[in-house]
Amino acid sequence: MFMYAPNDLYLHAVRVPGDASDAADLTRCEMQGRADAWLMFERWKANVPGFEDSFFNMASPYIGVRETRRLVGRHVLTESDCLEGRKFEDAVATGCWYLDVHPQDVTKNSAWHEEPKFPEPYDISYQTLQPKTLNNLLVAGRCHSATAKAAGSSRVTVTAMALGQAAGLAAALAVEGKGSTGELSGVLVRRRLESQHAGPWVEPA
Numbered sequence: 001m002f003m004y005a006p007n008d009l010y011l012h013a014v015r016v017p018g019d020a021s022d023a024a025d026l027t028r029c030e031m032q033g034r035a036d037a038w039l040m041f042e043r044w045k046a047n048v049p050g051f052e053d054s055f056f057n058m059a060s061p062y063i064g065v066r067e068t069r070r071l072v073g074r075h076v077l078t079e080s081d082c083l084e085g086r087k088f089e090d091a092v093a094t095g096c097w098y099l100d101v102h103p104q105d106v107t108k109n110s111a112w113h114e115e116p117k118f119p120e121p122y123d124i125s126y127q128t129l130q131p132k133t134l135n136n137l138l139v140a141g142r143c144h145s146a147t148a149k150a151a152g153s154s155r156v157t158v159t160a161m162a163l164g165q166a167a168g169l170a171a172a173l174a175v176e177g178k179g180s181t182g183e184l185s186g187v188l189v190r191r192r193l194e195s196q197h198a199g200p201w202v203e204p205a
């Protein structure tokens, strides 16, 4: 729950497990989410002191999707890469969010079945943006190459932005060198990001 104004309560409360890569199932989730939100509101209004005169102000314009398909790249970021802080010479971004993996079923009294794991800041390799077989394509953001557990951390907005910046810069470097993003060295991408005060976080000496 968050309060944006003294009488304005935002409830981050409804979660619907489903398969968002299936249009029919996504529609079912959208309808279920709205029904759950209204049910919750009606129960609160009827039973929770202070909510007698409340009204439903707004809900999200459409259901948010955390994950669907992801790339299988030249490197697949894993849970142990994150938790053990594996170093990559060609790191182009840093992940630092916890492994925020949402269960695909109903949980009671908690958002998770077990407490999430919190990694130290970890490296994300350029190779997680590169498809295994296609030579001149980069896949940035939450659909980069990572296992479901690792993506629970690397999918968040700040990391997605850093991966997007790395992909954009790599594309420009490939054009500049008249080559492809597949042939480009991730170490070079890292160096150029660093020269722009971007790229992976490095622990001060």
Ligand SMILES: Cc1cc2nc3c(=O)[nH]c(=O)nc-3n(C[C@H](O)[C@H](O)[C@H](O)COP(=O)(O)OP(=O)(O)OC[C@H]3O[C@@H](n4cnc5c(N)ncnc54)[C@H](O)[C@@H]3O)c2cc1C
Pocket (backbone or CB within 6 Å): 064, 065, 066, 140, 141, 142, 143, 155, 156, 157, 158, 160, 161
């Ligand atoms: C309920 C929920 C809560 C979340 N909470 C947090 C949080 O607290 N903190 C956090 O950091 N992250 C949170 N996230 C995760 C985060 O929002 C996403 O993982 C992140 O925004 C992914 O960024 P992206 O750039 O990879 O993808 P997106 O933000 O989805 O960007 C992809 C863009 O591509 C556009 N697009 C799609 N197809 C086409 C096409 N054919 N042509 C042109 N454009 C197209 C889409 O419209 C979209 O704008 C949450 C996600 C959800 C669903």
